[in-house]
Amino acid sequence: MTSATAIEVRELTASLRLLGVRLRAEGGNLRVEAPSGVVGPELLALVKKHKDALVRVLADGEADRVGTQLRRLTEVPRDSWPLSEVQERLFYPQFADPETVDYHITGLYRIDGVLHVERLENAFRAVIGRHEGFRTGFGWAGGDPVQSVHPEVAFELERAGPAPFDPRELGDFVRPFDLARPPLLRGRLHTVGPARHVLLVDSHHLVFDAVSWPVFLADLRRAYDGQELRPLSPAAKEYAAWQRDLATPHMARLGRYWEELLTPDPASKGTAVPTHPGLALGEEEVRSVRRALEGSTAASIRRFCRQHVLTPSMVYLAAYTLALQDLGGRSEAVVGFPVDVRADAGLSSVIGPLVNTVLVRAAATGSAGRPCTVREYLERIRSQVTSAIEHSHYPYDAMIEAAAARRNVREDPVVDGFFNYTGIDAPQAPDDLFAPVARESAALPLLPCLSSRYAATLIVAEEPGLVRLEVERDSTQISEQTCRRLVDTVTFLVTELIADVDRPLGRLSNGLAAVTGCG
Template sequence: MMKISKDEILKRRSKLSPIQREILEKRLRGEINSGSQLEVIPRRSQISPTPLSFAQQRLWFLHQLDPTSTAYNVSGFLRFTGSLNVTALEHSLNEIVQRHESLRTTFKMIEGQPVQIIAPFLSIVLPIVDLQKLPKNQLEQEIQRLTTKEAQVVFNLAQEPLLRPILLHLSKTEYLMQLTIHHIAIDGWSIGVFVRELTALYKAFCAGLPSPLPELPIQYADFALWQRQSLQGEKLESQITYWKKRLDSLPCLQLPTDRPRQAIQTFRAAKQYLMLPKALSEDIKALSQQEGVTLFMTLLATFQTLLHWYTSQDDIVVGTDIANRNQAEIEGLIGFFVNQLVLRTNLSENPSFRELLERVREVTLGAYTHQELPFDKVVDALKVERNLNRMPLFQVKFVFDNIALPLLELTNLTASTLNHLDTEETTLDLFLRMVDTEQGIKADLEYDIALFDASSIIKMLKNFEILLNTVIKQPEIRLNELVENLAKVEKKQLTDIKIRRKKEYSNLLKDVQRKAIMTIN
């Protein structure tokens, strides 16, 4: 066998698309079963109607429970500076809609079953709101008002379109485009696909050229049909058997809340943020590499330690999202592929953090290997009774996003992607999202405001950072020592607060006395 040089390997890797590199890296880490790409997804013979994918079915079902919810509205932004060709931009949006059937899909009931209805053609209009005459002190307020209002408009899944663009004209050379799409049509991976295609199409259309993008090998509905036909028989039973064994007698996290849980969840959410220092972020990466685990696993182990501290439970259950794109044909598709996995870690017998990392690694890789079973089928297999005041199987989720969005390089424009707008709704008690940035690892903790106060969540994030600072220096530290150290730090913080407040009260009293003496004199 011919030996391939390291330079040749690096050369070949550099030619891969960002998504292909991500799949390769996941496979090398053991997160993707190498046999999963051997199956080829065929094109379907019937265009429409077609069955829903399992992921679509999950969101469709939740929409039927609460048709007025905006919890699954995804709203993202592109900021343009320079000479914007609005016609080319609108043309690019419509070309993307025409390329991807998922963006022309609605959902209807036929013979008692929900199905995908795919429109052969759909024309999207890009409305323009002129804000150029507003003074600067009012402009930001109006942007916030308009974008929040747009993000909170409810979608009807039976009516097209399930995406809404709007362009805010801020000044002669400044524009902000907001694109709001229902989650049933898009996921995080899809956003990268969208940005890459928009870049290529806009450049071509500005130059008066046709679309340079190749025809897609399949469409989302092809995947949906293949998924349902593929996940049967022995393959289905193997997946069900694994999850039934793994999640037998699943506990419920008993988090200390600021208010008792209501009979029906209100879905109102808020967020608190944490930016880990660059040095700490690099130390966490170094520890992960040293221990042979991914950054996700190290952060998850620390988060589960934090949950152990708050609940005093050893059996810690956390949900996570998985891209669920293991076939080459679907890497360039826009659609909703994400599945939810349940990660259950045993923290009993006072393990060292190093031992806990190994447990988390085993749990995570086992879940990745059995990721194809849809979350709802796991719920059904375990015969979990659905409750109106909490999510089934898990109430806390952790997601680490390590897929960077591609750069926007557009003709005569400086363009950048901005964070998505929060819908202020949640189906979870807690949802910790983390992302690796150039400045350091950033975290945002979304929480149910019916259960928690902002002060409690701020303290939780501070405790999370304390744990991270401890484990990078002492990976051999035992769980009980970690908990004791955290208790000592929290006690010291409370003492410092009392001392500070006592000084403030004393100074205030002195100030009042001084003013009283001056008044008398």
């Protein structure tokens, strides 16, 4: 495989992963599982072109190497396990405020037709038996937080009704968990009528994340249908222990990548950004600003991505990084985004907080004094995303702490902002038994970062007929006016990026013209 082919295969694999496409090698053949409409002719042609290389990569993949190390950890009996850094970030504020429900993840599902309630309750118990995270309790040992798995826990499905159901009024369903007493999962069946029910599911982010939903629903349906669910091992606790050992050669190699990526660049400093004058530091007040793109624009972006072997998330991320550079008069932007680490650790069927935050560092300036074009910038984003995914097992907190040690974070923060994308093709229930009920869901608190310039997160959510762009902000660090300017710039740049890929970036806005030095 030539170096050019290797790069193309790396970027193709990353693009497919972000689109929700799963590849697996079976007896020398390549199997592709993809959401409907995601793989267009251009992408399919690339998959066929690099079929042999993809099979080789999958046969000798990261998942096998990491999975082998995780299985070794299961061979040593332990009473308790360390928390992952993601779990620690959730555990400490939850412990400090036991009554908060900010870290809960709640789902509502409509069930039409005849329902066997006892079978459903037993299906919950089977899922809890399969996924040890639900049987995990959290406490302290030697002054450090730890997690311990219980062999069995009691579970009862709550019941309500018959009565009308309003998804905006959940009553006492979402209430604090006792972290020391699992399961950290509850369910309630609200009966609306003889053949209409709503299933409410609530779990804690310590043992569950958004990517866990399709796994949970698939296993719940399998158990409801009478299929046997066997316990999974290794699981999230082994991954947490493995990820925390930064001294291993594997982690040291990953750490060197992030150290190099986050080396400070004195030339990138820009202007100050207005902060909120009315709040003292520590008085966190999160607000959001929303905009919407029409469905036709989303369709145009998808067509553009199929033509240029990109993903929609890469286009929105490119617009966001450019908007941050435009906002602060900086020649680069560092943005964090979440990556599901299950597949690369052999944990695709595991429920748990198995998402890590990784970073891209994108500069709008060209090389050798030549202006950077839209095409080059999008290719730069694709390459950065690919490398970030390949190094995604290194803990985010460790990246930030190492980078912060080499700079004055008050004057030169490490991260400019955060980004989260949910496509319309995100996995849903495996069939029509559990139909999602749309409701206004509370977002999790902003990702804590000891060195964030804006403490803002751009959330892009594709919905039928539109794309919702929302910037969540910490108003101690960014004013509402600045936040509105940021989301408006992103909205403008998204359409500009797909209009002409050969246009210099400096011609997209006055702010970028100043950064790139071209007009």
